[in-house]
Amino acid sequence: MGEEKVKEEAMGIIGMFQVVPRLVVFDLDYTLWPFYCECRSKREMPSLYPHAKGILHALKDKGIDVAVASRSPSPDIANTFLEKLNIKSMFVAKEIFSSWSHKTDHFQRIHSRTGVPFNSMLFFDDEDRNIDAVSKMGVTGILVGNGVNLGALRQGLTKFSQNWNTSQKNKQKWISKFSQKPDASEKIDQK
Numbered sequence: 001m002g003e004e005k006v007k008e009e010a011m012g013i014i015g016m017f018q019v020v021p022r023l024v025v026f027d028l029d030y031t032l033w034p035f036y037c038e039c040r041s042k043r044e045m046p047s048l049y050p051h052a053k054g055i056l057h058a059l060k061d062k063g064i065d066v067a068v069a070s071r072s073p074s075p076d077i078a079n080t081f082l083e084k085l086n087i088k089s090m091f092v093a094k095e096i097f098s099s100w101s102h103k104t105d106h107f108q109r110i111h112s113r114t115g116v117p118f119n120s121m122l123f124f125d126d127e128d129r130n131i132d133a134v135s136k137m138g139v140t141g142i143l144v145g146n147g148v149n150l151g152a153l154r155q156g157l158t159k160f161s162q163n164w165n166t167s168q169k170n171k172q173k174w175i176s177k178f179s180q181k182p183d184a185s186e187k188i189d190q191k
């Protein structure tokens with residue numbers, strides 16, 4: 001499937017959801033591209049997973065920001081590759097640094113830079129320890145097995161809207177619990 005076709009399909013998928021994330025964050029190695037960039041030379045011409053570019057463009061066209069969170073120890077190679085692939089300027093935030101934490105530091109920085117709350121973010125990564133760590137912060141995370149693709153996008157948006165609906169319901173429950181308090185105490189008094 002060509003890039004334009006992927007973009008068109010991705011736009012269709014995004015359009016099916018009433019609630020969408022404000023920011024979609026991507027890991028680099030084995031999520032956007034099929035290699036560890038620390039093992040490559042800056043002189044090489046890298047390539048992305050086949051659906052990656054079409055998905056990035058579809059998100060941008062739908063007004064959804066994109067960012068990068070990578071624990072790569074070679075940010076210089078990563079940045080060179082993003083530039084060579086003509087996608088570097090698409091990202092509103094790029095946090096590329098090695099860390100002991102499983103990307104919680106990366107997400108704190110992305111949050112400070114963009115102001116987007118964690119529960120309005122969707123994250124794609126190929127390592128479950130990263131997904132687990134940032135899910136605890138409220139980010140919706142999707143583990144990718146073979147790079148980001150249209151299936152992962154659909155799965156991510158589905159999980160995001162489920163998480164969103166659950167949090168809205170809990171908020172409503174909380175609000176009604178407290179707004180009904182005078183009523184509840186009246187009933188208790190009558191007994």
Ligand SMILES: [Mg+2]
Binds near residue numbers: 027029031125126127
């Ligand atoms: Mg990775």
